[in-house]
Amino acid sequence: MEKTLEVKGMTCGHCEKAVKGALEELNGIDSANVHLEQNTVDVSYDEAKVSEKEMKDAIEDQGYDVV
Amino acid sequence: MEKTLEVKGMTCGHCEKAVKGALEELNGIDSANVHLEQNTVDVSYDEAKVSEKEMKDAIEDQGYDVV
Numbered sequence: 001m002e003k004t005l006e007v008k009g010m011t012c013g014h015c016e017k018a019v020k021g022a023l024e025e026l027n028g029i030d031s032a033n034v035h036l037e038q039n040t041v042d043v044s045y046d047e048a049k050v051s052e053k054e055m056k057d058a059i060e061d062q063g064y065d066v067v
Numbered sequence: 068m069e070k071t072l073e074v075k076g077m078t079c080g081h082c083e084k085a086v087k088g089a090l091e092e093l094n095g096i097d098s099a100n101v102h103l104e105q106n107t108v109d110v111s112y113d114e115a116k117v118s119e120k121e122m123k124d125a126i127e128d129q130g131y132d133v134v
Binding site for chain 1: 076078079080081082085130
């Protein structure tokens with residue numbers, strides 16, 4: 001499944017890595033691609049293995065807000 | 068010796084850590100404190116051991132510009 005999350009507060013390449021890394025560590029995430037300028041993350045995942053809540057929590061644990 | 072460097076492009080806590088860490092790894096740096104809002108870094112150092120050029124290079128290696 002593909003979904004685009006809107007994430008606030010990502011400002012630099014380190015932020016990009018932090019969010020991408022936190023998502024891709026989750027079981028069930030195939031890929032996470034951050035678009036800094038758009039404040040979005042495109043996520044490809046197996047909805048049987050990972051929930052949107054888990055993705056949101058992983059991003060928020062890094063200090064960013066999911067809109 | 069104390070000096071305030073003006074650094075462009077630091078936007079978040081990760082940037083702060085990257086610049087502070089790169090400076091404090093240099094021999095001769097006592098402390099480096101980043102002020103994100105002011106785009107500055109206060110450095111305390113031993114001018115016999117480390118040059119401004121070395122500090123500037125360390126910051127630029129992290130992807131930031133020293134003004």
